[in-house]
Amino acid sequence: MYLIGSRATKIKADVKAKLEDGPDPTKPDGNRTWKQVLASSLPGLVAALLYRFGAASQLDKANVVLSLHPLSRPLLYTSLGLNATILADTLASELGILSSLPPLHIITFQRVPPGTNGAVSSFGTWASAFGGAIIGILQVIDLLIENPACRTSGWTWAGELIAVGACLGLLGSILDSLLGATLQSTYYNVEDKRVITDASPNYHASTQRVEGVKKIGGGIDLLSNSAVNFVCGCIFAGAGWWYGSR
Numbered sequence: 001m002y003l004i005g006s007r008a009t010k011i012k013a014d015v016k017a018k019l020e021d022g023p024d025p026t027k028p029d030g031n032r033t034w035k036q037v038l039a040s041s042l043p044g045l046v047a048a049l050l051y052r053f054g055a056a057s058q059l060d061k062a063n064v065v066l067s068l069h070p071l072s073r074p075l076l077y078t079s080l081g082l083n084a085t086i087l088a089d090t091l092a093s094e095l096g097i098l099s100s101l102p103p104l105h106i107i108t109f110q111r112v113p114p115g116t117n118g119a120v121s122s123f124g125t126w127a128s129a130f131g132g133a134i135i136g137i138l139q140v141i142d143l144l145i146e147n148p149a150c151r152t153s154g155w156t157w158a159g160e161l162i163a164v165g166a167c168l169g170l171l172g173s174i175l176d177s178l179l180g181a182t183l184q185s186t187y188y189n190v191e192d193k194r195v196i197t198d199a200s201p202n203y204h205a206s207t208q209r210v211e212g213v214k215k216i217g218g219g220i221d222l223l224s225n226s227a228v229n230f231v232c233g234c235i236f237a238g239a240g241w242w243y244g245s246r
Contacts, residue, residue: 132169
């Protein structure tokens with residue numbers, strides 16, 4: 001997930017640099033910070049540890065098929081919900097900004113500059129569903145390697161993981177946009193026509209009514225991008241647990 005997201009960040013980085021004032025993705029310090037990584041991975045780490053020392057550990061203690069363990073399916077879908085949401089949002093942001101048409105604000109449906117919090121595009125929406133499906137595919141591959149029972153159980157479970165991953169990724173990206181539209185502020189530099197991201201060294205100065213910078217989008221300055229990712233990840237990790245427990 002991290003490698004795919006980092007690669008997406010570097011696609012047409014020169015074009016993105018003209019649209020957003022933020023870290024240079026082509027330089028080492030342009031990669032994701034430890035806060036972003038932690039916010040995106042902490043719930044998944046907890047699920048992975050519970051899976052390893054709970055469900056998976058039973059394979060060694062008794063000849064129990066992994067899929068029959070009561071924690072196995074809920075934890076698998078918890079991880080799917082989290083990682084699908086995070087990768088979906090990353091691809092929607094990093095690829096959607098390259099859309100040929102200006103995005104629409106998810107609440108007002110007005111055209112806004114690329115990079116605006118709460119902005120959506122058709123290309124970004126498809127990218128988010130694709131990102132969720134990628135996570136589902138990776139989980140299928142991992143289970144085929146890890147659990148021999150999965151290799152003789154048909155392919156219905158695999159199709160379900162991929163389809164649910166795509167749906168959770170899409171819904172997670174939509175929620176991310178809604179939170180961004182309402183609980184994040186977006187500042188726009190009128191002179192160089194770039195959105196100032198909260199990772200930019202100029203962001204905090206922009207909040208103090210700097211000449212040539214205006215607030216757009218209508219959101220309040222409550223959450224950072226990392227906080228939005230954490231909230232969305234937790235919500236859809238919970239959604240994955242709910243689905244897996246059915």
